[in-house]
Amino acid sequence: MLDQSTICAISTSPGVGAIAVIRLSGEKAIEIADAVFRSPVKGKILNRQEANTLHFGQVISGNEIIDEVVVSLFKAPHSFTGEDIVEISCHGSVFIQQRILELLIEKGARMAQPGEFTQRAFLNGKMDLSQAEAVADVIASSNAASHRLAINQMRGGFSNEIKKLRDEMLHFTAMVELELDFSEEEVEFANRTELKKLTERIEILLRKLKDSFQLGNVIKNGIPVAIVGETNVGKSTLLNALLNEDKAIVSEIHGTTRDVIEDVVNIHGTAFRFFDTAGIRETNDHIENLGIERSYSKLDKAKVVLLVVDTQNPYSIVQGRIDKIRERVNDQLLIFVANKIDTGLKETIQELKRSVLNKNEKLVFIAAKDKENLDELIDHMVHAVNLDAASQEDIIVTNARHFEILKNAHGAIRRVLNGLDSGITGDFLAQDIRECMHYLGEITGEISTHEVLGHIFKNFCIGK
Amino acid sequence: MLDQSTICAISTSPGVGAIAVIRLSGEKAIEIADAVFRSPVKGKILNRQEANTLHFGQVISGNEIIDEVVVSLFKAPHSFTGEDIVEISCHGSVFIQQRILELLIEKGARMAQPGEFTQRAFLNGKMDLSQAEAVADVIASSNAASHRLAINQMRGGFSNEIKKLRDEMLHFTAMVELELDFSEEEVEFANRTELKKLTERIEILLRKLKDSFQLGNVIKNGIPVAIVGETNVGKSTLLNALLNEDKAIVSEIHGTTRDVIEDVVNIHGTAFRFFDTAGIRETNDHIENLGIERSYSKLDKAKVVLLVVDTQNPYSIVQGRIDKIRERVNDQLLIFVANKIDTGLKETIQELKRSVLNKNEKLVFIAAKDKENLDELIDHMVHAVNLDAASQEDIIVTNARHFEILKNAHGAIRRVLNGLDSGITGDFLAQDIRECMHYLGEITGEISTHEVLGHIFKNFCIGK
Numbered sequence: 001m002l003d004q005s006t007i008c009a010i011s012t013s014p015g016v017g018a019i020a021v022i023r024l025s026g027e028k029a030i031e032i033a034d035a036v037f038r039s040p041v042k043g044k045i046l047n048r049q050e051a052n053t054l055h056f057g058q059v060i061s062g063n064e065i066i067d068e069v070v071v072s073l074f075k076a077p078h079s080f081t082g083e084d085i086v087e088i089s090c091h092g093s094v095f096i097q098q099r100i101l102e103l104l105i106e107k108g109a110r111m112a113q114p115g116e117f118t119q120r121a122f123l124n125g126k127m128d129l130s131q132a133e134a135v136a137d138v139i140a141s142s143n144a145a146s147h148r149l150a151i152n153q154m155r156g157g158f159s160n161e162i163k164k165l166r167d168e169m170l171h172f173t174a175m176v177e178l179e180l181d182f183s184e185e186e187v188e189f190a191n192r193t194e195l196k197k198l199t200e201r202i203e204i205l206l207r208k209l210k211d212s213f214q215l216g217n218v219i220k221n222g223i224p225v226a227i228v229g230e231t232n233v234g235k236s237t238l239l240n241a242l243l244n245e246d247k248a249i250v251s252e253i254h255g256t257t258r259d260v261i262e263d264v265v266n267i268h269g270t271a272f273r274f275f276d277t278a279g280i281r282e283t284n285d286h287i288e289n290l291g292i293e294r295s296y297s298k299l300d301k302a303k304v305v306l307l308v309v310d311t312q313n314p315y316s317i318v319q320g321r322i323d324k325i326r327e328r329v330n331d332q333l334l335i336f337v338a339n340k341i342d343t344g345l346k347e348t349i350q351e352l353k354r355s356v357l358n359k360n361e362k363l364v365f366i367a368a369k370d371k372e373n374l375d376e377l378i379d380h381m382v383h384a385v386n387l388d389a390a391s392q393e394d395i396i397v398t399n400a401r402h403f404e405i406l407k408n409a410h411g412a413i414r415r416v417l418n419g420l421d422s423g424i425t426g427d428f429l430a431q432d433i434r435e436c437m438h439y440l441g442e443i444t445g446e447i448s449t450h451e452v453l454g455h456i457f458k459n460f461c462i463g464k
Numbered sequence: 465m466l467d468q469s470t471i472c473a474i475s476t477s478p479g480v481g482a483i484a485v486i487r488l489s490g491e492k493a494i495e496i497a498d499a500v501f502r503s504p505v506k507g508k509i510l511n512r513q514e515a516n517t518l519h520f521g522q523v524i525s526g527n528e529i530i531d532e533v534v535v536s537l538f539k540a541p542h543s544f545t546g547e548d549i550v551e552i553s554c555h556g557s558v559f560i561q562q563r564i565l566e567l568l569i570e571k572g573a574r575m576a577q578p579g580e581f582t583q584r585a586f587l588n589g590k591m592d593l594s595q596a597e598a599v600a601d602v603i604a605s606s607n608a609a610s611h612r613l614a615i616n617q618m619r620g621g622f623s624n625e626i627k628k629l630r631d632e633m634l635h636f637t638a639m640v641e642l643e644l645d646f647s648e649e650e651v652e653f654a655n656r657t658e659l660k661k662l663t664e665r666i667e668i669l670l671r672k673l674k675d676s677f678q679l680g681n682v683i684k685n686g687i688p689v690a691i692v693g694e695t696n697v698g699k700s701t702l703l704n705a706l707l708n709e710d711k712a713i714v715s716e717i718h719g720t721t722r723d724v725i726e727d728v729v730n731i732h733g734t735a736f737r738f739f740d741t742a743g744i745r746e747t748n749d750h751i752e753n754l755g756i757e758r759s760y761s762k763l764d765k766a767k768v769v770l771l772v773v774d775t776q777n778p779y780s781i782v783q784g785r786i787d788k789i790r791e792r793v794n795d796q797l798l799i800f801v802a803n804k805i806d807t808g809l810k811e812t813i814q815e816l817k818r819s820v821l822n823k824n825e826k827l828v829f830i831a832a833k834d835k836e837n838l839d840e841l842i843d844h845m846v847h848a849v850n851l852d853a854a855s856q857e858d859i860i861v862t863n864a865r866h867f868e869i870l871k872n873a874h875g876a877i878r879r880v881l882n883g884l885d886s887g888i889t890g891d892f893l894a895q896d897i898r899e900c901m902h903y904l905g906e907i908t909g910e911i912s913t914h915e916v917l918g919h920i921f922k923n924f925c926i927g928k
Contacts, residue, residue: 017477
């Protein structure tokens, strides 16, 4: 399975930079590097240098000097891929990067496939499959929360969780399979009550992991926040204030925002995905009605709902809106955003202040136009997420492949539970347990096919 | 003048890549790196490690792991800047790059200005000013020829030439200034005939350098090649064939190409800058006439002129075009490109083959549409340039600042020559020589102002 060829690629971002790094990995990495490298120290060759050292010199092609470079030397197995690695740090001209790459290929290396360095790290046992997958997530992470999850997964947090689960199941299997050896004698080594307790524990663990995907996905892609409310109460203005730019069209005309505008903004290291929605009001405009329907449909997908109300309206109207939205909101955080307090009705504001909030409800007074009191609103939103994120100390699943596998594993363990309830024989139990363990092995890569690996690594960038 | 602060910047190309490199240079570089770095080896700190070594570990902020990284350690004075340098090779997520940069700044580094690492290399005597300038040219070089010039300049080839010139002048000055010391006595230590010979030698050297700028500029920006000829003879088709893409609009309608289309293409490592020009014919179309005028005006700027003629026309017409273009072309290489030989008139082709070529003229038969015989055309073009490039073993000036200074230096040495002819006194001679030496010092940076440095390095990228 292991490809012994020496691979090379530009590992830094494509384009011109001050410096660029070209990576070379494989049995002949150092030999190939020596074929293009000339040290100012006469007779010095990389092959005789110690691991983890840096060497200044030139990359040459015959007598032509391609560049002055610094070479990093890593030796197997103490490298990222577990193979010998040479990294050439050259001037960041695209021309030079290409020339050096051509030279290395001329001397016997071949271009690396996307993710091939990481794939080799996996195949050489430097990391398991879920860790390898996390490398791509680390590179793609664009906010603190998703970055934290990816780093945790890359460092093996998720794998440890899976290993714990498999250990539990191994214990389980041992007991059941012992029974099978003596099946003629109809003994029960595995106490069914104990077995059931253990199965229930495993089922809970698997369910927790599986269910964490929703949160994981949300953290990765941004907490969905719906901004709803009557037309012209300042929803778009609020969105713009939060985004700090003028993405949504703001106007005085009722019903300006027809489309659901989405934007992701990082606040205190967490990504929020805002949905500005069409104003909710009775209208005969067909297109606008469609927009309003979309508003409501988005509500269910939101984790936080901001109901914006205009304090310039009489309290009865505002109260009506609040009651209406309460009907539509389930267990999301519902924040009543009382807008335009600089020009609002005293009575409305006072009544609002007296209103009784349910659990999961917050009330904030702002003036979106002047960005007044936005901090309090942001605090509520971040706080709501942090409550969820308390579970971040547990493992959160962010990878769709893992989620699919966990669903399958959970299905298998559910069958075990049902089997125990209906008193099926040990061999059926054992089969479901083995299936469950098989699935978990697919996550860590203990069980993997060429096809699965190809699918995983093709989405990596070249050079990683 | 030396700024003692520790500077940091992302040195690799901006954007997402497999890895990115963050560079830290200055007295506190290692100390600051230690404040964010945690080694898996307990108690290991970078400050106690040897120079030119690599270290795996984590970048941390408190208990939070920002990334797993490899740190390169360089120690003053044996580094690019001549200061302690730490390079952090991290995962290429923009988020991670930013976080690490923020952390380094939090721990006492400051963001580097554009080119500040190279500026420090200059200020610390690691390279002279013309070498520092070449670093930017190396990074910007996009073809073999400009790359070769930039590498040569970065490695000190140009500086050596300037130093040789200054040595010659020093000898000169010594002789003349000795006279000044004895000016009362009206002796001439410096033999005027010898002085004149020396001055003439210096003048020739300076002129050669100054004149090389045109070629240098051409190599840097591409050899200008004008494609001219009647309408519909296949100029645009030829350009497309050379460019290997469909940039110019090709059609059967006479006069399709009205604008002068420019494109740079690398052929055998040399950049050629092609100008497709409006077809030259009598026309009443005002806009097209403007285009034709531009065609002619571009001729003078070309180093190579390709006159495309259609062999489908009778020889008398073709001969007329050739005579007409001969009038307009001076000492450029003029290549007659006899196109459409697959459908051309036998008689025209035969007569063309019999025609007598002047020095600086070539004749090629092609079928542009089928890309037939393009290689021969390309060979002629490359050969023409290589004749010029024979002088590439000499030093070629590519930098506009150097060119301006060399013009001034040359002016000063010309005044010395005139002074010698008109027999002016030694003190006037000495003044002009000193001026000339002053200029040359500006090239190497022995004489430099804060303003000049600012101007030079502001065009660098950050991180270099």
